[in-house]
Amino acid sequence: MLFADSGLSDTRISVLLAIWSTTAVLFEVPSGAIADRFSRRGSLVVAGVLQACGYATWVLFPSFWGFAAGFVLWGLGGTLTSGAFEALLYDGLAANGDEASYGRLNARVDTIELIAQVPVAVVATVLFSCGGYRLAGWVSVAMCLLSSVIALRFPEPERDPSSGEDGYLATLRTGLREAVPIRRAVIAVALVYALDAFEEYFTLLARDWHVPTVWVPLATIGVPLLGAAGAALAGRLPWRGWVLLAAGAVLVLAAVLAVPAAIVLxxxxxxxxxxxxxxxxxxxxxxxxxxxxxxxxxxxAIGSEFVAYAVYAAWVLGSAVAVGVLVLVVAVVIAVRR
Structure with a gap:
């Protein structure tokens, strides 16, 4: 909305999103090696600062080039967070011999992240009503900087000093080599995580399923809450191969019904x-x-960026039905590779 209200065409907005994605593709793996070679906590701190600078650029320079620069900064910040946070969390638990609890804690993090979308949406509405994009933008800058301050307080366990003696490129090569023998787990994460790109279309689906535009935010508010419930249960229940197949089948059914009540599905x-x-x-x-x-x-993560293009293509070719079929295909691939 900010880009459109600033006079940008749909084509230029698409170019901006392409710049954002390209930044992630180019810097995802190198930034992960930076976190491994130097500091995971430091990566999180710098990520918050970069994302704050990105939002500030949008507020100060509301033009195509200003938005492009902001997306590059945001993309860089995102790549520094991706991988570094999971590694910091896992190794922090492992330092205390508690790595077995990573699944439960990771589920809790996902749950809080999804639930937080509800009050944040309400706050964003209030901020926009009071001060438009500028107020919402500067508050976003403040929140990113606050995240950096909080990241400074994260404990970072000491690692073997000899692990970093060979330098950054050696760390990068080690990570790439490590991904090969566990490629099935890497591919599974890439395939499943990429499906989250479909979340961007939830509000469009509600509108297509005959929900009045004014009610779309309230109609879809339960979707992230049910996502939070699923993430929370993942910390308590084992995974069964049929779960992702069931998810795809439910999505296809919802798309075929295409009525407001299908939002529950x-x-x-x-x-x-x-x-x-x-x-x-x-x-x-x-x-x-x-x-x-x-x-x-x-x-x-970089694998998921490439697979996400299949989600976008599925939406263009057949909307939610095609995405549901793609989910079923991913479920079968993962089941076979396991």
């Missing part, structure tokens, strides 16, 4: 999907045996 799909996502992410972390944990995680 959309929420059920998202809950099942988040259940599986927590499990595949946890399994990957348990299989990584080297200090290049953030780099290996970033390899999975």
């Amino acid at each position: 959309l929420g059920l799909f998202y809950g099942l999907y988040r259940f599986v996502l927590v499990h595949v992410e946890t399994e990957l972390q348990h299989r990584i045996d080297t200090d290049a944990r953030a780099t290996v995680t970033s390899v999975a």
Whole structure:
């Protein structure tokens, strides 16, 4: 909305999103190696500062080039977070011999992240009503900087000093080599995580399913809450191969019905999907045996960026039905590779 209200065409907005994605593709793995070689906590601190600078650029320079620069900064910040956070969390638990609890804690993090979308949406509405994009933008800058301050307080366990003696490129090569023997877990995360790109279309689905525009935010508010419920259950229940198949089937059914009540099925799909996502992410972390944990995680993340293009293509070709079929295909691929 900010871009459109600033006079940008749909084509230029698409170019901006392409710049954002390209930044992630180019820097995802190198940034993971930076976190492994130097500091995971430091990566999180710098990520918050970069994202704050990105939002500030949008507020100060509301033009195509200003938005492009902001997306590059935001993309860089996102790549520094991806992999570094999971590695910091897992190794912090492992330092106390408690790595077995990573799955439960990771599920809790996902749950809080999804639930937080509800009050944040309300706050954003109030901020926009009071001060428009500028107020919402400057508050976003403040929140990013606050995240950096909080990250400074994260404990970072000491690692073997000899692990970093060979330098950054050696760390990068170690991470890439480590991804090969555990490639099934890496591919599983890449495939499943990429499906989350479909979340961007939830409001469009509600509108297409005959929900009045004014009611779309309230109609879809339950979807992330059901996703949070699925993530929370992932910390308590084991994963079964049929769960992702069930998620795809539910999504196809919802798309075929295409009525307002089908949003309940959309929420059920998202809950099942988040259940599986927590499990595949946890399994990957348990299989990584080297200090290049953030780099290996970033390899999975960059894989998901490429697979996400299939989600976009499925939406263009057949809307939610095609995406549901894609979910079923991913479920079969993962089941076979396991």
